[in-house]
Amino acid sequence: MSKQIQERSADTAGALLSVQNLSTYYSEDETDVPVRAVDGVNFEIARGETYGLVGESGCGKSTLGLSLIRALPPQGDIVDGEIRFEGREIGQLPKSEVKDVQWADISMIYQGAQNAFNPVKTVGDQIREPLRVHNIVPEGERERRVRELLEKVNLQPDVAEQYPHELSGGMKQRAAIAMAIACEPDLLIADEPTTALDVIVQAEVLNMLQQLQDDLNFGMLVISHNLAAIMKLSDRIGVMYGGKIVESAPAETLYDAPEHPYTALLLQSLIDPRRPPDQVETIEGTPPDLRDPPSGCRFAGRCPLATEQCRDMEPPLEVVGEAHEAACFHHEEVSEL
């Protein structure tokens, strides 16, 4: 245990973002049993690094992203933990100071961003908005900056005068990216940047994100259900299950030798057109109820390796290899799955 903590604080020193024991719950009011959407999460992102986040629908990925940028809906609250951005604690910043962080330090492409555009304002006006709020570019130059940004994401500059409904899904997503990088953030969170886009546009959007990152050297948190995309884009990948990160490793390691049963099963459930359908395995059972999660390992109810111990105790996230952490008592047996 102590080894783990030491290692962690060692590489935390240079981290762009460091998240310790973060918990975010949703509740209507005090009497409501909270949804523990994020429950004790630890991870870091280095400058220029891409961290991919995958996991079952509803496991807390978007909530984690929204916590980092402090854009949770009113029901959501960070109830515990620390978010350090360039060494500064931002998890408990008062609302008035949160605005300084959003867009300028951390920006986010929200899930469903294609619909987040205001239908009655031109694309240019909307991209100009963060520039105005942060007053990064003098007013007279904003027009030019907007055009520059559009060009960066391979859109014609005259898209600035168009309304969102005039753009295709792929174009809207690129406009959302332009908006997200407008203030040159140090950390970009992209929540499902390629869903609802066809394969050809997907590849293009992903290549674009990678290129922008090479140019601007921001750290990136990419949330995606597209495993193939995430594998290619990420330096490291975190796998989330039931509000927790249960495994984290470099993409190659995770792909070749996962050490958490959920990760292994997730990879087996991948539908790849090159694989005959009968090789696809689905994961039986349902995800844990985040209002009342089981006390031991949250995956125990669905895990083929589960034992008595798993139901009684919660497995800690432990170092299992180089840059590789997993939270499973029986991680040595995962390769046999």
Next chain:
Amino acid sequence: MSSESTTTPPPETSEEPILEVRNLEKHYVKSTGWLESLFADEERVRAVDGVNLSIDEGEIFSIVGESGCGKTTLGKTLLRVIESTAGEIRFKGTDLASLSDSEMQKMRQHLQIVYQDPFEALNPKRTVRGLLRQPMEIHGITDETEQRDRIYRALEDVNLLPAGDFLDRYPEELSGGQLQRVLFARALVLDPEFIVADEPSSMLDASVRARVLDLIDELRDDRNISFFIITHDIGAARYLSDRIGVMYLGRIVEMGAAAGIVDDPKHPYSKALIDSIPSPDPREPLESSGIGSEVPEPVDLPSGCRFHPRCPVATEHCREADPEWREVPSADDAVRMTECHEVEPKQTPLE
């Protein structure tokens, strides 16, 4: 134009197809400024431009293609959510265009559509219970126990469990994938016979996606529902469907058995589409399709084959003559149809 009902392996019961579509067209007139309209003819967007198709009872048919190629428009036109500009749609033999509004309204109970975008399609002011109850109210299913049973069954079907936990939530209290499944459940409460599902799995992770696709398969088996699935996810289409149609600029350019299309595509566009699917191996770089990513708008279509400006194997002939829709040989025994000059037609054996 040959009859496509012969393109499917004959179903066990020799019933007529559940849905039959002939020469379906949906053209939009593009609104141009008055100044432009002085100088140019009105522009037509040929979103759907001559589609022929027949779906058997209990069949799962998927349509794949780039965004903007007309998939959603086709799906909506099939169920008269938007009106076609030409062509014929028969549901179990009934010409849908001949139905009055109120008859069509009754028919809708059997014909459901799951919209592409749950963020857009679900009223944010209603709870899940309200959202699922609404279609039943519209169709006169008002008995409370009946409603309750249907709601629970639908939520269980889409794996939103425990169902009771979701009933009082508003859309903003659900994750993207959960929303997508609520949308699906909304179609199921009416016990329809035919479902058009527009990108039903795009927001689901691999394991849930596989389950939702399995669910579709189960619904087909248990409730004999036929499906028209719109997707850009070719993996899902292959996994799930009996047949796949590949759509490009308003037309189906290739159609055949699902595995056959993916393993051995004939049309250059199908090939490009399938080549662009990334493999999950992190060491392999992201491929590019080789045909660029800009789908031209279906206005001012080029002469000849509409794919020729992007086609890597186009010839002079392709620029001039429309390719014919015809049967071509394929490795699987299933019927394969495509429209491309460069694919040799199947030789009909001499009697």
